[in-house]
Amino acid sequence: MSAAIDYEAFRTEVRAFAETRCPPEIRAVVATYRKLSRKVWYPWQRILFEHGWGAPGWPKQYGGTGWDLKQRHIFDEVMAECDCPPQYHHGLRHIGPVIIEYGSEEQKGRFLPGILSGEDWWCQGYSEPGAGSDLASLRTAARREGDEYVVEGQKTWTSHAHEADWMYTLVRTSKEAKKQQGISLLLIPLNAPGITIRPIRTIDGWHHVNEVFLDQVRVPVANRVGEEGGGWTYGKFLLERERLGGANVAPALRNLQRTRELLARELGGERHRLKRAMLEERLLLAEAELRGAQALGQEAIAAVMEGRPLGLLPSVLKLGTSVTFQHVAEVALDAVGERLAPRFRPTDAAGPNAEAPGIEWVQNYMYSRVRTIYGGSSEVQKNVIAKQLFGS
Amino acid sequence: MPFTATPIVAGDAFDQASRIGEEVDRQLALIDDPAGQHACLRRHWDSLASLGWLAVAMPEEAGGAGGTLSDLAALAGGAGRGGLPLPIASACGVIPYLLADQPALLPGLAEGQHRIVFIPAEAAVDDTTDVPRLAPDGSLTGAVVGIETPPDPTHLLLVLAGAEPALLLLPADAPGISARHYLRIDGRPSADWRFTGVAVEPGWILGRGEAVARRAAEARDLGALLTCVEAVSAAGALLEQTIDYLLNRMQFGVALASHQALRHRVAEMYVEYENLRGLVLQALRAAGAGDGMPWREIAFAKLRLGEAGRFIAQSAIQCHGGMGMTEALPAIRLARRIMMAEFEFGDRTFHAQRLLEAGRRAA
Ligand SMILES: Cc1cc2nc3c(=O)[nH]c(=O)nc-3n(C[C@H](O)[C@H](O)[C@H](O)COP(=O)(O)OP(=O)(O)OC[C@H]3O[C@@H](n4cnc5c(N)ncnc54)[C@H](O)[C@@H]3O)c2cc1C
Numbered sequence: 001m002s003a004a005i006d007y008e009a010f011r012t013e014v015r016a017f018a019e020t021r022c023p024p025e026i027r028a029v030v031a032t033y034r035k036l037s038r039k040v041w042y043p044w045q046r047i048l049f050e051h052g053w054g055a056p057g058w059p060k061q062y063g064g065t066g067w068d069l070k071q072r073h074i075f076d077e078v079m080a081e082c083d084c085p086p087q088y089h090h091g092l093r094h095i096g097p098v099i100i101e102y103g104s105e106e107q108k109g110r111f112l113p114g115i116l117s118g119e120d121w122w123c124q125g126y127s128e129p130g131a132g133s134d135l136a137s138l139r140t141a142a143r144r145e146g147d148e149y150v151v152e153g154q155k156t157w158t159s160h161a162h163e164a165d166w167m168y169t170l171v172r173t174s175k176e177a178k179k180q181q182g183i184s185l186l187l188i189p190l191n192a193p194g195i196t197i198r199p200i201r202t203i204d205g206w207h208h209v210n211e212v213f214l215d216q217v218r219v220p221v222a223n224r225v226g227e228e229g230g231g232w233t234y235g236k237f238l239l240e241r242e243r244l245g246g247a248n249v250a251p252a253l254r255n256l257q258r259t260r261e262l263l264a265r266e267l268g269g270e271r272h273r274l275k276r277a278m279l280e281e282r283l284l285l286a287e288a289e290l291r292g293a294q295a296l297g298q299e300a301i302a303a304v305m306e307g308r309p310l311g312l313l314p315s316v317l318k319l320g321t322s323v324t325f326q327h328v329a330e331v332a333l334d335a336v337g338e339r340l341a342p343r344f345r346p347t348d349a350a351g352p353n354a355e356a357p358g359i360e361w362v363q364n365y366m367y368s369r370v371r372t373i374y375g376g377s378s379e380v381q382k383n384v385i386a387k388q389l390f391g392s
Numbered sequence: 393m394p395f396t397a398t399p400i401v402a403g404d405a406f407d408q409a410s411r412i413g414e415e416v417d418r419q420l421a422l423i424d425d426p427a428g429q430h431a432c433l434r435r436h437w438d439s440l441a442s443l444g445w446l447a448v449a450m451p452e453e454a455g456g457a458g459g460t461l462s463d464l465a466a467l468a469g470g471a472g473r474g475g476l477p478l479p480i481a482s483a484c485g486v487i488p489y490l491l492a493d494q495p496a497l498l499p500g501l502a503e504g505q506h507r508i509v510f511i512p513a514e515a516a517v518d519d520t521t522d523v524p525r526l527a528p529d530g531s532l533t534g535a536v537v538g539i540e541t542p543p544d545p546t547h548l549l550l551v552l553a554g555a556e557p558a559l560l561l562l563p564a565d566a567p568g569i570s571a572r573h574y575l576r577i578d579g580r581p582s583a584d585w586r587f588t589g590v591a592v593e594p595g596w597i598l599g600r601g602e603a604v605a606r607r608a609a610e611a612r613d614l615g616a617l618l619t620c621v622e623a624v625s626a627a628g629a630l631l632e633q634t635i636d637y638l639l640n641r642m643q644f645g646v647a648l649a650s651h652q653a654l655r656h657r658v659a660e661m662y663v664e665y666e667n668l669r670g671l672v673l674q675a676l677r678a679a680g681a682g683d684g685m686p687w688r689e690i691a692f693a694k695l696r697l698g699e700a701g702r703f704i705a706q707s708a709i710q711c712h713g714g715m716g717m718t719e720a721l722p723a724i725r726l727a728r729r730i731m732m733a734e735f736e737f738g739d740r741t742f743h744a745q746r747l748l749e750a751g752r753r754a755a
Contacts, residue, residue, distance in 0.1 A: 132713055134643035157714045201719045203709070203728055205577055209717075274748065275741040330702075338742070339516040341735045342538030343584070344577045356537070357519065366577075366728075369709050370717050377713065379653045 011074050018082035021047055027083040031258065033360040035206060038121055038163040041088045045118030048087070054116045055092055062100055062108065063116045073247065073301050080250035090122040090160065091115035095168040097241055098185070098234050102226040111166075111187065125155040125169035125188070125212060126235070132157075133380055135170070136179045136232065140214060142171040142186060149173075149186060149224070151194075151217040157374075161197050161210040164190055170231050183231035187223040194218070204366035205346030243310065245375075246317030247297030252290050252325050259283060259332045262361065266335045279331050286331070289324045293317055312385055319381040322371035329368035332361040394635050395662070397628025399473070400621050400673060405466035406473075408443070410625075412436065413474015417579075417722055420477070426575055433581055434543035437478060441504025445480075449488045454498035456488070461680045465621045472622030473629045475726050477579035479540040481618035481737075482510040486611045487549055490559065494598060497561070507542040509564070511585065512612055513553035513605075514738065515539060524587050526552060532560070532568070532590040540736075541573070541583050548585065557605035559598045566590055578725070578732045613685040616737035620672045620693045623733040626726045627665050627704045633723035634658060634708045637715070654711055661707045664700040671696050688750070691743035697733065698740030705730040 022044060029040050048054050056072045058064025067075065079086060087093070096115045099107055114120030131138040140153025151171055161167060167188050174182035190197070194217040199207045226234055260283055267276040300313040333341070336358055344362040372378040399406045416436050423429050440446070448463050450456020457463070464485050471480045487508050491497050500506040515536040517523050524534030545564045552558040562569065568590035571583045599607075635658060638649040648654055675693045678686035705727035709716035716724055734740065 127714065130642075132643060134645075137643075137645075202717045203719060203724060205719075274745050278741060278744075334739070334741070337735045338739045340538070341732055342516070342540065342576055342582060345574050346577060362577075366731075367717075369706060372710060373713055373717060378710070379651070382653065 005068065005071065007070060007074060010071055011078060014075050014078045015082065017051065017053075018078055018084050021051070022082065022084045023047075026085060030083040030085050033364045035208075036085050036088075038088075038160075041085055042118045042121075044085055045087065049117045054118075055096065056087075057093060058096060058100065058112075058116075062112050069244075069301050069305050073297075076248045077250040080248070080254050083254070086251065088118075088121070090124055090164075090168075091120065093242065093245075094124060094238055095122055095187070098168075098225060098238050101237060102230070102234050104222075106222065107187075107225065120166060121160070121164040122166045122168060123158055123160045123164035123190075125158055125161075125167040127157045128154060129156050133377060135235075136183070138170055138172060138183065140169070140171050141175075142173050142184065142219070144173070144221070145218075147221045149219045149221060151186065151188065151214045151219055153214050155212040155214070156209075157200070158197075158210045158212045159208055161190065161212050162199060162207065166190060167212065168225075170235060173228050173231075177229065180232040181229050183235075184228050185225040185231040185234050186219050187225065188214075188217065188219050192217050192219065201346070202367065203369070204363045205344075206363070206367070208367075242375075243314035244300060244304065246293075246314055246321055247300045249290055249294040249297050249317075249321060252321055252328070253287075253294070255325065256283060256287055256290060256328050259328050259335075262332055262358075263335055266339075266358070275335070279335055282331050283328065286324050286327050289320065293321050293324070312388055315376075315381045315384050318376060319378055319385070322375075322378065325371055326368050329361075329365040333365035336361045394639065395632055397473075397625070397632060397665075398669075399466070399628075400469045400625060400669065400676065401462050401466040403466050405448075405463060406470040409445075409467045409470025409476070409480075410473040410629075411470075412440070413471050413476030414722070415474075416477070417475040417725060420579055421719075421722075421725075429575060429579070430543060430573075430581065433478065437507070437543050438504055440478070441502075444502075445484055446488070446504060447502035448484055450498050450502055451492070454495050455502050456498065461676065464618060465676055468618040468621045469625040472625035472729075475626065475629075475722060475729060477581075477729075479510070479542060479580065481615045481622060482540065483508070483542060485618045486510050486615040489611045489614055490549060490551075490607065491561075491598075494561075506547055507545045508547045508549050508561075509539060509541045509545045509583070509585075510615075511536055511539055511548055511550045512615075512737070513551040513557070513608060514612070514742075518584070521586070523554075524550065524552060525554070526556075526558060526560075526592065530592050530594075532562075532587045532592050535584065535586040537584040538576070539583055539585060540576075541581050543581050545571075545583075551604070551608040553605065556600060557602065557608070558600045559604045559608065560592060560596050561598055562590065562592070562596055576732075578729045609687075610685045612737050613687050613690045614679075616694045616743075617672075617675055617679060617685070617690045619733050619736050620668075620690075620697050621676065623697055623701050623730050624665070624669050624672050626730050626733075627668065627701060630704060630708050630723055630726045630730065631658070631661055631665055633721070633726070634661070634711050637712055637721075637723065641713075648711075657707050657711060661704045664703050668693070668696050668700040688747065691746050694738060694743045695740050695747070701730045701734055 026040055026044050055064040056067055056075050060066035099111055128138050142149040142151045167190055169186045169188050170183050171186050172182050173184040194215040196213040198211045200209045202208050263279055303310055340359050341362050343356045344359055419432055420429050447456040448459040452458040468480050487510050516538050518537045521535035526532050548562045550560045568588045570586045573583045576582045638654055639647055641648045671693045675689035678689045708727045
């Protein structure tokens with residue numbers, strides 16, 4: 001099958017589309033590291049959807065493109081190279097595929113179209129104050145009452161909850177079983193009575209994440225995906241599918257390229273000669289690492305397409321690329337820090353940061369620290385790698 | 393017994409400063425609006441002045457305490473430990489140093505009526521404007537950005553570089569001076585200043601010529617040194633708080649502190665912290681021993697602060713997981729403060745360049 005696909009022609013087609021159809025104001029948001037919000041994402045998803053490219057990773061029968069893995073990878077790469085926003089992932093990449101795999105026909109008909117067109121916005125309610133790396137210890141409880149669940153508990157770090165319509169949520173439906181087995185996956189509308197969403201301010205002063213309190217929230221049993229007690233399996237399925245996320249090194253390379261342009265702009269002239277030389281060297285070392293990661297990413301895609309096991313590649317890619325991304329963010333900070341770090345302020349306080357062009361590099365540096373924390377922290381990735389390497 | 397950091401300079405002043413710092417940090421965290429935070433900072437500024445902080449390094453004849461560098465370091469260290477978001481290095485150190493030969497000004501400064509902003513010759517200038525310059529007709533034009541200020545500043549102490557260096561003390565409300573005030577990300581009051589044809593009166597010019605430039609460079613190094621003291625003390629507190637967090641946070645049924653990976657990371661933080669502390673202490677001793685500033689020792693310390701301080705701050709964030717990404721914990725506010733300290737009074741390449749150039753001249 002795949003031998004018949006002309007990948008280079010495909011790449012050209014995607015690039016032409018990205019360059020002509022992605023609105024410049026949306027690309028500018030990406031290029032200047034401004035916050036991607038639903039307001040920015042939605043119109044872009046709409047354009048993709050109308051072109052038939054709403055869901056690159058879904059099967060055709062659900063409105064997906066039916067592309068193979070390599071095409072999907074090329075699509076993601078070109079999008080990053082052209083500063084198009086990566087598609088909003090919570091619906092398309094996370095809960096959508098779970099519904100396709102484990103959801104009822106009714107759920108597919110009800111939820112997939114809104115994800116595809118961008119009408120419905122989803123967020124992920126997994127983590128809790130007491131359950132981070134040890135997610136299986138989550139305590140938010142769902143008690144069955146007739147054909148409803150009554151949900152009681154607290155989620156935290158919930159990205160985008162303040163602009164989402166739905167939260168796919170891991171809840172505990174049984175305390176008797178082994179802790180992984182008592183977990184179920186519920187689809188909860190965020191306008192349900194009993195839900196309170198509170199912003200959490202991150203170190204960059206922005207509002208990315210929230211606390212979500214659930215006080216006697218009534219959720220129809222029909223909103224449970226799959227079996228009661230099957231939530232952990234579905235959650236793992238989701239993580240498995242996401243494991244190739246690290247194979248896309250293009251955003252990191254694009255970031256590196258922007259940083260290189262920044263050095264040229266910011267550090268011209270004799271006064272900055274030393275700084276520029278030192279920072280350029282650090283960028284070059286980072287580029288070498290990213291090139292290595294890119295090569296590994298291609299290897300991972302080939303492995304999946306040929307049905308070979310991925311082994312440790314996803315962990316290697318996540319661990320390595322997240323750290324390299326942080327190194328590049330540090331280079332940028334070092335380039336602008338003296339001039340701009342003292343001007344950086346919480347965005348929604350007194351005045352906008354927009355008065356200081358280039359300030360996004362300071363924010364980007366601070367927020368980049370999250371890369372080694374979420375999506376499987378570096379320590380957890382190292383535990384996974386070491387366990388395999390040592391066979392115990 | 394878990395680790396407790398040893399102060400760079402221990403004593404009552406250190407204890408008082410760290411207590412006040414913690415108190416201010418705690419109060420600020422409960423206030424949402426910038427105006428309220430500003431009012432809180434102003435209240436504390438006045439109380440610091442009445443406690444005599446601003447007079448610590450001033451000569452006794454001028455109403456000061458006649459203190460030494462070590463007394464200054466005790467205050468800066470305590471302020472750093474407590475996370476006090478006020479410009480202690482410049483208010484207690486740099487400004488009195490530059491005004492030492494202005495007996496008429498010192499009492500007002502000591503008692504806190506004058507709240508002076510220090511604007512170094514190296515201050516950042518935004519793209520659209522130019523460095524402040526004094527025209528032959530005595531008018532001042534230009535702009536500087538991202539300048540830390542005391543709350544409600546009354547005066548600007550401005551160093552002009554270039555062919556004719558000068559030290560100016562301007563009333564903040566002089567015609568032609570405009571400011572945009574804000575609290576920057578680490579909660580410190582700051583402002584961007586613009587000078588549009590400010591008619592500088594002869595009395596506002598405190599000095600001119602090479603001697604001014606030399607003195608200003610020394611003052612900058614004093615600021616860098618005190619900033620190092622502040623940051624290394626913040627790092628000590630951060631280390632304590634990170635250890636405390638890891639001892640108390642349970643995942644997988646055990647405390648995070650039981651994982652060797654995290655214990656080793658903390659051990660590395662400690663090594664970096666001790667190394668930086670040693671260097672800062674040495675610079676402080678050298679500065680106390682002779683006339684002028686031991687610029688070489690200070691440059692090395694500031695260079696190290698860039699590396700070690702960032703490592704410590706980033707490691708603390710990592711060890712805290714998601715909590716490390718929020719502003720909720722004092723520990724993370726300290727981490728952010730340490731990151732910012734690198735960019736004050738010359739970043740690591742600024743000081744690296746000085747060291748390399750001196751090396752080249754000597755060769
Ligand atoms: C900005 C942001 C956005 C997020 N978005 C979402 C979201 O949308 N939905 C959601 O559900 N969650 C979200 N998360 C949560 C994220 O997944 C968790 O922060 C992450 O799982 C880590 O958990 P924790 O914060 O509880 O840290 P902890 O688990 O408390 O970890 C603290 C430290 O201990 C280390 N550690 C933990 N266990 C071990 C071990 N066994 N060995 C060695 N070291 C260990 C960790 O690596 C880390 O350094 C987000 C987090 C952030 C910061």
